[in-house]
Amino acid sequence: MAPLRLLQVGLGPHGRNWARQVVPQIEEVELVAYVDKDPYALDALREESKVAPALCFESLKEAIAATQPEAVLNTTALAAHVPLTTAALDAGLHVLVEKPFAPSVALAEQLVDAARVRGLVLMVSQNYRYFPAPRAIATMVHESALGRLFEISIDFRRYSTAGPNGRGRHHLEEQPLLVDMSIHHFDLLRLILSREPHRIFCEAWNPEWTSFSGPSVAVASIVFEGGVVVSYRGSWISAAPVTPWAG
Known part of the structure; x- marks a missing residue:
């Protein structure tokens, strides 16, 4: 094939x-083009991965x-997910x-509907599902x-400045x-439990001293189908020992 x-x-x-570490290991795909509107990003790609200039484009x-x-x-970054996925x-x-996946549920549903009516595969990369530890715990x-x-x-604890x-x-x-x-951790909970959440607080x-523009710390209580209760704490600014990326 x-x-x-x-x-x-x-x-x-x-x-x-992705271009350097992930895609080259997959024999089932052939990378035929790289696209970025920023020419400096393409320059960095050519320098790091020795990509032929003929494969690089600034226009999808x-x-x-x-x-x-x-x-x-x-x-791409989140802001470009919907327009570029729609174009594809x-x-x-x-x-x-x-x-x-998308900035809002409504926009996510639009993409799902667009793929469905065209009979196309639309998949979100949630790679943490394939880490050995969560899969063993799920079993x-x-x-x-x-x-x-x-x-x-x-x-989940990291200290990011x-x-x-x-x-x-x-x-x-x-x-x-x-x-x-945190969406990684929420998705892992769905994998491990094979259930969906129905209530969350x-x-x-x-804190004003951080380097972040938005909330860098959160706590949550999540109730899944069947009554399983999850206590979640996440922080990008914790001084405590770091956890694995999967929490």
Whole structure:
């Protein structure tokens, strides 16, 4: 079977990590084009990954016309997820888009509907689901290896400050913890429990001394189907010992 012809759009630091560390390991795909409106991002890609200039474009429309991909990998920042994913779907292409999926539920539903009516695959990258530890825990819970589960406590702790080059992308986001990071943990809970939440109480805030524009700390109580209660605490500014990224 011929490999899937894939176009990647979004070559910031995270996108270039995909281009350098992830995509080359997948034999089933062929990267036919790289797109970013920032020429400096494309320059960095060519320098880091030795990508041929002929594969680099500043326009998604031009790249699609020139390379005839079958699917798009969208690794742009959140603000570009909806317009670029919509453009890819309108071009008849399958899409794998980085999390967070969309800025709102309404916009997410629009994308899902657009993919459904076109018969296209639209998938959100939630890579934490494939970490060995959460999958092992999910198996234990599904098999009731330790008995019936009633309560879960999860903590996420990091200490993230502005570096020598200034604030990072996540420091500038409206919801740097809940939308950009905690969604991994919420998705892992859905994986482990094979249930959906039906009630949540959450408080998020940002101390005035941090480098963040939005709430960098949050606590939440989440009630899942069947009565399982989750106590969640997350922080980008904790001085306590750091946790694994999955919490």
